[in-house]
Amino acid sequence: MKHIGKGTNIETLRNISNLFQTTSLGVDELLAMVMNTAKDIVGVKNGSLLLVQDEKTCKLQFYQASGKNMGQLKDIDLPPGVGISGHVVKTGKPIISNDVSTDPRWFQGVSEKMHVPVQSMASFPLLIDKKVVGVVQFLDKVDGTTFNDKNVEVLEQFAHLMAKFFQVSQNRNLLNAEFGKLKEQYLHRYTIVGESKAIQKCIKMAEKVADSKAAILLTGESGTGKELFAHLIHDRGNRQDKPFISVSCGALPASILERELFGHEKGAFTGADSQKIGLFEAADKGTLFLDELGEMPLDMQVKLLRVIQEESFIRLGGTETIKVDVRLITATNRDLDKEVRERNFRQDLFYRVNVIKIILPPLREKLEDISDLLTYFLKKHKPENQPIKKPGKGLVSHLMSYSWPGNIRELENSVERAIVLTDEEELLPEAFPFEISQAPIELNVGSSLKDASDSFRRTFISNTLKSTEGNRTKAAQILDVQRSYLSRLIKELGIK
Numbered sequence: 001m002k003h004i005g006k007g008t009n010i011e012t013l014r015n016i017s018n019l020f021q022t023t024s025l026g027v028d029e030l031l032a033m034v035m036n037t038a039k040d041i042v043g044v045k046n047g048s049l050l051l052v053q054d055e056k057t058c059k060l061q062f063y064q065a066s067g068k069n070m071g072q073l074k075d076i077d078l079p080p081g082v083g084i085s086g087h088v089v090k091t092g093k094p095i096i097s098n099d100v101s102t103d104p105r106w107f108q109g110v111s112e113k114m115h116v117p118v119q120s121m122a123s124f125p126l127l128i129d130k131k132v133v134g135v136v137q138f139l140d141k142v143d144g145t146t147f148n149d150k151n152v153e154v155l156e157q158f159a160h161l162m163a164k165f166f167q168v169s170q171n172r173n174l175l176n177a178e179f180g181k182l183k184e185q186y187l188h189r190y191t192i193v194g195e196s197k198a199i200q201k202c203i204k205m206a207e208k209v210a211d212s213k214a215a216i217l218l219t220g221e222s223g224t225g226k227e228l229f230a231h232l233i234h235d236r237g238n239r240q241d242k243p244f245i246s247v248s249c250g251a252l253p254a255s256i257l258e259r260e261l262f263g264h265e266k267g268a269f270t271g272a273d274s275q276k277i278g279l280f281e282a283a284d285k286g287t288l289f290l291d292e293l294g295e296m297p298l299d300m301q302v303k304l305l306r307v308i309q310e311e312s313f314i315r316l317g318g319t320e321t322i323k324v325d326v327r328l329i330t331a332t333n334r335d336l337d338k339e340v341r342e343r344n345f346r347q348d349l350f351y352r353v354n355v356i357k358i359i360l361p362p363l364r365e366k367l368e369d370i371s372d373l374l375t376y377f378l379k380k381h382k383p384e385n386q387p388i389k390k391p392g393k394g395l396v397s398h399l400m401s402y403s404w405p406g407n408i409r410e411l412e413n414s415v416e417r418a419i420v421l422t423d424e425e426e427l428l429p430e431a432f433p434f435e436i437s438q439a440p441i442e443l444n445v446g447s448s449l450k451d452a453s454d455s456f457r458r459t460f461i462s463n464t465l466k467s468t469e470g471n472r473t474k475a476a477q478i479l480d481v482q483r484s485y486l487s488r489l490i491k492e493l494g495i496k
């Protein structure tokens with residue numbers, strides 16, 4: 001137990017106030033210290049702190065006590081309104097009693113439990129925003145005298161101080177809870193779920209190369225987790241404390257992309273009112289993630305190649321060469337080899353960005369991960385103040401029989417949607433989009449051949465349409481049927 005050295009009262013108060021600003025002590029230690037200091041200054045034999053356990057009933061419980069009897073006191077609950085402390089809670093006012101034996105409010109039980117006869121007692125409320133959160137009590141003076149006005153004044157000041165500490169701790173607890181929530185969200189953001197060999201191979205590879213500066217190319221179908229892996233690599237590597245800057249090459253026209261990447265000087269073009277640093281500069285010492293690299297226009301590809309080769313560039317409209325140390329991660333869902341063959345992508349740039357290639361598997365090739373992913377998404381998308389929903393009977397095998405053309409993103413979105421649509425505790429296949437909830441019918445012995453084949457055609461056609469982003473002409477080509485026939489099937493099978 002800490003005590004602040006005796007010395008003068010002013011000095012003691014100054015010490016306490018310093019501690020208040022800088023301390024890393026826990027609130028319990030602080031409260032004990034303040035109570036003991038008050039005790040020492042006034043010359044009191046014992047002190048105790050009781051806290052209101054339940055705001056509604058105002059039931060009190062001992063929280064701290066000086067001396068050796070805390071063990072017994074912990075078991076005592078003071079019923080609401082009982083004892084002197086109960087009255088302090090009720091009224092919010094101090095009670096100074098110089099002969100407790102004659103005070104009708106005195107609760108004998110406590111004194112008996114402590115085996116300490118009590119003569120006088122000074123009790124003060126701990127007030128936060130006018131609400132009583134506890135009571136601090138001082139019992140008997142060492143010199144046998146009663147509490148005088150001066151003593152009461154000093155002890156009351158200490159009670160205020162304890163209330164302040166208590167408030168800070170409550171705020172700190174709230175902050176900690178908030179922080180915990182944020183941390184949870186942050187952790188969820190870059191968690192990669194999956195025990196399948198296919199995904200584990202990718203995770204191992206990502207971890208292995210995280211510390212190096214070698215350029216990484218992430219490929220894989222849409223929704224397979226390329227962006228997630230880019231974050232993982234940055235977070236696990238030695239640049240984790242430096243910036244991670246992400247830009248989508250497909251979303252911006254070439255001229256704007258160029259300004260974004262390299263920045264510009266004032267007056268470099270109409271509207272350039274001030275100097276602006278580009279993303280390469282912003283990512284210095286960190287990671288630059290170029291997403292959808294396959295969409296980058298050819299003339300921008302040349303400029304990018306130059307920066308990678310020279311590790312430096314010049315801002316638009318500038319003359320100064322700026323050196324940067326940037327780790328490059330790129331991603332695409334296009335087949336870059338094919339793009340190179342078809343001359344849509346520069347071969348020299350391809351070699352530069354493709355030093356290490358990580359190919360993320362489509363979900364249909366790691367169906368065994370669906371169960372873990374489902375559990376993870378049920379937790380991630382749990383509505384506030386509701387328990388986590390459980391997978392209903394047969395749901396996992398049902399989801400495993402679907403081909404997931406939109407990969408993990410499609411699974412995540414459909415789980416999120418199903419959670420919203422389901423009032424019950426368990427998620428059933430019916431809560432999933434039509435093509436998913438219908439998926440396994442062809443496996444169920446007992447349905448008619450027509451139902452089974454319709455179900456198959458429905459799933460097959462809607463997956464093909466998904467892969468062409470709804471383009472019926474392209475889908476008809478893939479399916480090798482007339483476009484008009486495809487339209488008729490879509491209508492007949494009720495595909496949305």
Ligand SMILES: Nc1ncnc2c1ncn2[C@@H]1O[C@H](COP(=O)(O)OP(=O)(O)OP(=O)(O)O)[C@@H](O)[C@H]1O
Pocket residue numbers: 189191192193194199220221222223224225226227228229333376408409412
């Ligand atoms: N292994 C995984 N574990 C948990 N969540 C994942 C996993 N893979 C992907 N996700 C989640 O799936 C969604 C899609 O992932 P992400 O955006 O990284 O895919 P992408 O490959 O970049 O897709 P696109 O090519 O369409 O941009 C994200 O919400 C991501 O958090």
Ligand SMILES: [Mg+2]
Pocket residue numbers: 226227291
């Ligand atoms: Mg992406």
